[in-house]
Amino acid sequence: MRLVLIPLSVILLIDIAGSYFVVRHVANSVYDIELNEIARELLLHVTHDGREFGFNLSAEAERTLFLDEEDDVFYLITTDDGDILAGDPTLPARKKRRNGSETAYYDDVFDGKPVRIALLHSQPLVHPASEPVTIQVAETQGKRDRYMRTLLLQVILPQVLLILIAGVLIWRGVAQGLAPLRKLQHEVGMRSHLDLSPIHATDVPGEVEPLVGAVNDLMTRVDAVLGFQERFIADTAHQLRTPVAGLKAHLELALRETDFTQVQRALGHLYTSAERLSRLVSQLLSLARNEPHNVVANFQPFDLNQVALRATQDWVPHAYKKDIDLGFEASEKPVQLNGEAVRVTEMINNLVDNAIRYTPSGGHVTVRILQDEESAHLIVSDDGPRIPVEERQRIFERFHRLLGTHEEGSGLGLAIVHEIATLHNAAIALEDDTDGVGNTFTVSFPIPHAEQHQA
Ligand SMILES: Nc1ncnc2c1ncn2[C@@H]1O[C@H](COP(=O)(O)OP(=O)(O)OP(=O)(O)O)[C@@H](O)[C@H]1O
């Protein structure tokens, strides 16, 4: 409102000042004509006998000439030598004389009252060859003031009214336009912090719709994160309950046992349970850390060949212990990707861990990097027992494990792999190994375009 009403008031002031000067000019030009006529009439009565000036105006003519009901009119006729020919000698004489036939007009004060004066400097018509005389005709401003007041009222009043009405209309229009916003503010203010359903924006102004849309969008995302965290906490509590109960049972057993070898056995079980619990906790943390809704990704260029080689090398002792042949095949050229090398390493660790864990001793596990036009592929294959086709989707779900596996596991590894792939816009495929046995996990990363890469 301030942005509209302040300029509007300034326009109003400029308008009043402008109108005042225009009206004054109009009033003056109307009445100046009369003063000029009187001055020219007086000039007709200035005489010259060849030697000196005279002035000849009968009393009656003078009365008719200066007949004015409203204003007092005075005059003064002087020669250039300063001699007064006729009129009121107290009228202030103008020093600067104008020569020529044009009459000049100016405002002055006479006898304590503001007057308008017409000044004519010209040769008397009866003797055009003589010196010129100066005729001043002064008139009080009564008529002009009255005329100006009438004009001002007629001109300014409608304008003031117009601007006031415009102000009121704008005021009401803006207030009305903002009313839906106030309603919206009320609706959002009254909401419970648990209510993340979209705000209904049926009658908000069009300019505000994108804002409401953006807020709704944000709420949807916050809702998704909250939902994830809720499920995560519920799942975690559920999953932790069993191993913690097992831990407690083993502990109780050990406490009750007096035989040293039995205590040793119980402690052995306790250790295994604690290890399982520790794995579950670290996998849970990893799952939470890589949840795409929670991650602010800090992508950097890295070489997939190097990252995969380093991750695979770390598994060599483990594979050796289980008598598994762990191989690595890099692609010919470096594979530049945009992403987070730490998370990609975590992904490779989970895939290689599975391959070694679920492949029997004497088997083969190979990590391979391939690159084609559009994507870079990270391929982890083994020759262990195949994952049944109907299970190939479900193993990526949290806590889903195949029945009948004797290996320990928390069921989170592939869910983590899936999260990290999503974070990198990568696709995961699981196929039979090409040589007819085992499983092949392929993660395909999009290759950043050259210019994107430089940026
Ligand atoms: N290479 C593989 N060969 C055979 N079965 C596999 C392979 N990878 C995964 N699986 C099956 O998929 C299931 C889910 O794997 P995932 O890595 O998600 O969980 P996990 O290995 O059981 O637990 P962890 O979170 O400790 O890795 C496994 O329990 C296993 O049955």
Ligand SMILES: [Mg+2]
């Ligand atoms: Mg696993």
